[in-house]
Ligand SMILES: [Zn+2]
């Protein structure tokens with residue numbers, strides 16, 4: 243059984259993290275692998291770990307002990323949560339309740355990984371130290387994992403030092419042998435012998451990828467006490483996992499090359515200049531898809547507007563709005579909440595995850611009783627981009643936008659419209675004002 247992520251699985255994982263690479267990309271295996279590594283590091287916020295990161299020097303996490311009141315103890319289930327966990331919690335609860343009712347919408351390897359971390363946190367809170375991640379049929383593959391220690395990176399960041407090994411049909415007996423030894427060693431845990439965390443084969447492969455990546459955080463002289471059945475187990479570290487932040491998304495979504503194959507792009511579509519290809523073959527093959535966008539952009543009037551990152555005096559109001567891609571629970575100094583608020587305080591430009599590629603923007607004005615509203619809001623489908631256009635910044639262009647919204651190409655009662663736009667600078671957006679997008683806009 244192959245335990246490495248296949249090419250298409252790597253793309254699927256990256257997509258679930260917000261990094262969209264064309265499915266038929268010819269990005270080299272190495273380039274793709276590097277992007278995955280960078281993405282997984284970013285999802286663990288590794289750039290903010292203490293440097294050098296030394297497991298020897300970290301204090302033990304104050305663990306909860308079952309049936310014991312300890313005011314110092316802190317829940318790991320809570321500590322591993324990152325970003326907007328509402329959606330993840332919802333899925334977690336659904337899974338716990340029955341499993342099979344999980345809507346296919348949530349078949350998302352990255353979300354699965356985040357839930358596994360929550361599951362582990364919960365088990366540790368309950369005093370358990372080992373578990374088996376297994377696919378639902380409970381016969382194809384499994385990852386056996388024992389938590390050796392939980393260390394405190396900072397108040398909100400635990401590090402789980404783990405011993406692990408993956409098993410398939412041919413080695414299943416050794417896996418069971420290990421379970422027997424755990425049960426013998428910790429009779430008190432027998433009540434929960436089936437410590438099964440449901441994990442699809444893809445999720446297991448992703449977890450193994452993370453463990454392999456994080457093995458470099460374990461110093462070579464780190465002492466590990468292995469039990470009899472653990473001689474071939476590997477040691478690694480697990481850290482909380484959460485959504486990628488804007489800067490990481492921006493960094494990992496650029497230089498994708500040819501829109502079809504990912505090879506170095508050498509030319510742009512002459513009709514709209516908005517899309518790049520490696521050559522005519524790829525361009526021709528993309529035409530059935532691209533022509534809608536292309537025709538809707540062709541001959542359009544582009545207007546450049548000044549962007550604002552927030553509305554005056556209402557910064558906090560939109561905080562929840564962008565949470566999906568902003569972690570608020572890191573506990574690192576100078577990061578976490580401070581960072582996300584700074585992004586909204588007007589002094590930081592809105593993040594750019596599109597490079598100079600066109601993307602669809604929804605413009606929306608606030609409802610006012612009389613006169614023009616003083617600003618309009620804009621955002622993209624993924625909500626990685628959100629900004630405001632103030633009337634006072636350019637009253638003439640602003641009036642053109644309002645007229646467009648109220649006119650025949652606007653719709654929605656004259657209060658919103660969808661348009662193609664591309665970033666021309668940190669603080670400027672160029673908008674194709676007088677062309678309807680000609681593509682699905684139900685968001
Ligand atoms: Zn190409």
Ligand SMILES: [Zn+2]
Pocket residue numbers: 511512513514515516517532535536537
């Ligand atoms: Zn075109």
